[in-house]
Amino acid sequence: MEFVLTLRLPDPDAEVIEQIRTGQKEAFENIVVRYNRRIYAVAYRYVKNSEEAADITQEIFIRVWEKLDSFRGESKFSTWLYQLAGNHCKNRLKALKRRRWFQNESLSSHPLDDNSGPVRQYECPNPGPGELLSTENLKALVRRNLDELPQEQRMVLMMRDIDDLDYDEISEATGLALGTVKSRIHRGRIELAKRIKREMAGESI
Amino acid sequence: MSCTDFEQLLAEYVDGTLPAEQATRVDAHLLGCEDCRREVELARFAKENLAQLPKPKVPADLAARVIDATTQKSSWLTQLKRWFTQVPAPAYALLLIAVAASVLVYRMPGVDKDFMGKVPDVPVLANNKTVEAKEEKPASAADDLDLADDKETKVAKGALLADKLRKPVASKKADANLRIGDHVMESDGLLGVMGSGGASVGGQAPGKNGAGSKVASKSEGRASGASGEASPMAAAAREDRTSVVKSATSENLERREQNGEILEKKRMAKSAAAPLSEKALPTRPRMFSKKTRAGMATTISTGSGMDNVVVDQPPYMDETIADQEGAHAPSNELENKMKPSKENRTEGNSPAPIESSLRLADSSGAEEDSGGEAINLSIAGRYDGIRSGLTRKRTILITSQSRFAKIWAEIWAVRANPPPLPYVDFSRQIAIACSLGTQTTGGYTLRIMNVDRVGNILRIRLTTKGPTKGTGLTQALTQPYSLVVVDIGSESRQGLKVEVVY
Numbered sequence: 080m081e082f083v084l085t086l087r088l089p090d091p092d093a094e095v096i097e098q099i100r101t102g103q104k105e106a107f108e109n110i111v112v113r114y115n116r117r118i119y120a121v122a123y124r125y126v127k128n129s130e131e132a133a134d135i136t137q138e139i140f141i142r143v144w145e146k147l148d149s150f151r152g153e154s155k156f157s158t159w160l161y162q163l164a165g166n167h168c169k170n171r172l173k174a175l176k177r178r179r180w181f182q183n184e185s186l187s188s189h190p191l192d193d194n195s196g197p198v199r200q201y202e203c204p205n206p207g208p209g210e211l212l213s214t215e216n217l218k219a220l221v222r223r224n225l226d227e228l229p230q231e232q233r234m235v236l237m238m239r240d241i242d243d244l245d246y247d248e249i250s251e252a253t254g255l256a257l258g259t260v261k262s263r264i265h266r267g268r269i270e271l272a273k274r275i276k277r278e279m280a281g282e283s284i
Numbered sequence: 285m286s287c288t289d290f291e292q293l294l295a296e297y298v299d300g301t302l303p304a305e306q307a308t309r310v311d312a313h314l315l316g317c318e319d320c321r322r323e324v325e326l327a328r329f330a331k332e333n334l335a336q337l338p339k340p341k342v343p344a345d346l347a348a349r350v351i352d353a354t355t356q357k358s359s360w361l362t363q364l365k366r367w368f369t370q371v372p373a374p375a376y377a378l379l380l381i382a383v384a385a386s387v388l389v390y391r392m393p394g395v396d397k398d399f400m401g402k403v404p405d406v407p408v409l410a411n412n413k414t415v416e417a418k419e420e421k422p423a424s425a426a427d428d429l430d431l432a433d434d435k436e437t438k439v440a441k442g443a444l445l446a447d448k449l450r451k452p453v454a455s456k457k458a459d460a461n462l463r464i465g466d467h468v469m470e471s472d473g474l475l476g477v478m479g480s481g482g483a484s485v486g487g488q489a490p491g492k493n494g495a496g497s498k499v500a501s502k503s504e505g506r507a508s509g510a511s512g513e514a515s516p517m518a519a520a521a522r523e524d525r526t527s528v529v530k531s532a533t534s535e536n537l538e539r540r541e542q543n544g545e546i547l548e549k550k551r552m553a554k555s556a557a558a559p560l561s562e563k564a565l566p567t568r569p570r571m572f573s574k575k576t577r578a579g580m581a582t583t584i585s586t587g588s589g590m591d592n593v594v595v596d597q598p599p600y601m602d603e604t605i606a607d608q609e610g611a612h613a614p615s616n617e618l619e620n621k622m623k624p625s626k627e628n629r630t631e632g633n634s635p636a637p638i639e640s641s642l643r644l645a646d647s648s649g650a651e652e653d654s655g656g657e658a659i660n661l662s663i664a665g666r667y668d669g670i671r672s673g674l675t676r677k678r679t680i681l682i683t684s685q686s687r688f689a690k691i692w693a694e695i696w697a698v699r700a701n702p703p704p705l706p707y708v709d710f711s712r713q714i715a716i717a718c719s720l721g722t723q724t725t726g727g728y729t730l731r732i733m734n735v736d737r738v739g740n741i742l743r744i745r746l747t748t749k750g751p752t753k754g755t756g757l758t759q760a761l762t763q764p765y766s767l768v769v770v771d772i773g774s775e776s777r778q779g780l781k782v783e784v785v786y
Contacts, residue, residue, distance in 0.1 A: 108351050115347045123340040133343050137353050144354040214336070221333045239299075240334035246296070258292050265295035265327060268334075272326035275333065 092156035099147060111140055114157070118164050120242035121252045124234050125168035126175060135171055139164045161251035168252075224274040232267035239264050287313075287320050294320070298327045658736040658743065664713060665706060665769035668731055672763040673697025674719035679744065681782050682715040691717055695765060708769050714777070717767040718746055718784070726758030727751025732766045741781045748786065 090096075092113075098106035118139055122132040143160060150159050225233060235253060238244045246264075250257045290313055296302040297310045314321045343349070672695040682688045689705055695717070696702030708715055720730050733745040746766070751757050 107354060108347075111347050111350045111354070115350055116342050119342050119346060120340055129341065129343070132340070133346055133349070136346060137350050140350045141353055217333070218336055222337060225334070225337075236330075236334065239295075240331050241337050241339055261292040261295040265291055265298070265323075268295075268298065268327035268330035269323050271334070272330040275330070276326075 090152070090155045090157075093152065096147070096150065096152070096156055107144060110143070110156075110160075114160060115140070117242070117244060117248065118160070120238065120244065121161070121164050121248075122168050124238055124242070125172050131171075131175070135168060138171075139167050142167065157248065158251050161248050162254075165252035165254055169254075220278060221271070221275055224271055224278065227274065228267060228271060232263055232270065235260055235263050236267040236271070240268070287317060290320060294324060294327065298324060298331055658738045661735045661737055661742075661770040661772055663732075663735065663768045664771050665708070666732075667695070667706075667767040668729070668765070669695075670726065670729060670762040670764045671698050672719065672765045674717070674763050674765050675722045676719065677721035678717070678719050679782060679784055680717040680719075681742070681780070682717065683710060683777055683780075685710055688715055691715075691767075695767065698763070706769070712771060712774050713769050714742075714772050715767060715769045716742070716744055716782070717765060718744065719763060719765040720748065721763065723762045723764065725751060726760055726762050727755070728762055728764045730764050730766050732768045735768065735770045737772065740779050741783050743783045743785055745785050 092110065095106050095109045099110075115136060119132055119136045122135040122139070123129065126132055126135065139160075142163060146163070150156065225237070228236065235249050235255070238249045238252070239246070244252070246257055246260050249255070249264075250260045253260065255263070290310060293302060293306055293310050297307060302310065314324060673693075674695060680691055682691055685708070688708055688710070692705050693702065716732060716735060718730055718732055720728055728748070728750055730746060730748040733747055736743040736745070
């Protein structure tokens, strides 16, 4: 017989949430300050547009504020928050796709994407034989290969390695199982590295 | 344990976040597994390179924006929600009672609400055209009735008007907008409901003592229900009404001020009445765009005794304010209301009559008024716009500097820094302003095209435009207006009448 012992860590947000519930509305600012960048990152990975991501972030926090009463504390607040954020982003992305704004998922050619996000303008690195790639060219090369990864790998990979979201957060925001997120990230890294190395080898020969 | 089993651990192993115990197990596996070792190297390489890529640039004010947004939301939405969930049921009951009570009070006689209760539009055939008539049905009718002594007369008049209104001779709708309605002549208050649906109604009222006829005309809404108590006067009124209706449906569309005759019969008997009826004043042939509301004219004139005459007018012109320079002291409507003596009503100090007539003229009928040839008055200045403080439909005749200043201020009330008052030489010029009233979107414009003088009638040609179908609309409240200054010469403005032609 196997027993699964679940150890529940105290929710770091529990105190703030309690303050909000007891009428200290300004405590919600703590939540916003703590999470806005991360929620923005999630939104950005979904819609790939800074303005849209900012709007979505705002909407998400408004929803959080409105629905805070329905948060029962059965899970960590952050779990609830990322789930809500992920669902909101998915719905928004659907709406945007319906409007055919997001036909091309490639960042580099995305019409709505802007320069404020990750590198999208890059030149084709063309070093001479044996020449080392400059930092900028290497970034461009990484970026291009990243863009060529399948979407499901790319998004979680970027959330993890660019945005520094942890696996739990990614899992909640994407709705994927934690194990799936982990293996997808691992496979994505390997795939990306292979592509980069292949390209570097091809060019330096 | 196979390589696949390690896959999920390797991501965290590469991150360096794997718990020590599991990391040890991975280390042991890697020692013996070339493939996994290579994969870990590749993953590290990718991770290092990915870390070099720039992070999305978070808008600097994002947190502030979000905080603002949630605070705002909390200020009304959540509080409203909370209010609705927390307010006990008795409070809702009280609210309901309060609303019901206010509605009742609002509907009660004695509450002066000149904009209340409209009779449904009644299409009336006039000159082979169906024109929807919309008539004000004042809820304050009963109150108004009480103000005057001669109830019978009023009831009769009311019955006449009401019956006339309810005479549907509709065959087709010419234009939903082509309506004659809301003809409430007022003198700083109310003067009377004018006939509609093609039936021309003239109401004569002494400058100072308009309350009587006003009240009488206004009473139509209720009087229709009370027509049972109509006196011989009512019978006379009915006769007249019949003829009016006939006239309305007749081909030649000659409009007579028959109703006016009825309304003022009593007064006529006592005082030497000014002209009560006059020939119809057909408008000129249509000469503007299709959108021009040709074929309809509204006339209001002022006697010297009136400072302001307000007429609720058809489609876009609800109200005419004619301002006479050097006019007598403003009529004391309040006094009249308070002391509605018959004498006062019928024998006013200012015998100069105010005639108001609504004429529906055939657009093709190019007959001129008896006034003679139309003289086109040159427009010396023009101010058109779509944002103004003129929130009601009005036509305003301005013949004095003080009035001009007042209207100018009203127009520019929407601006913090209104432009200076233009100089208008009122000894030889007058100003005319028309407004559409508040519209809920952009796209509405009006423009006084020209002003003709035909005898003592100022004929204002007005074009109005609504939003074009299928185009984007500015979602904003607009108050389109058009103001012109015209040279009229030094002739007397006594008895000057304004006629708006669409």
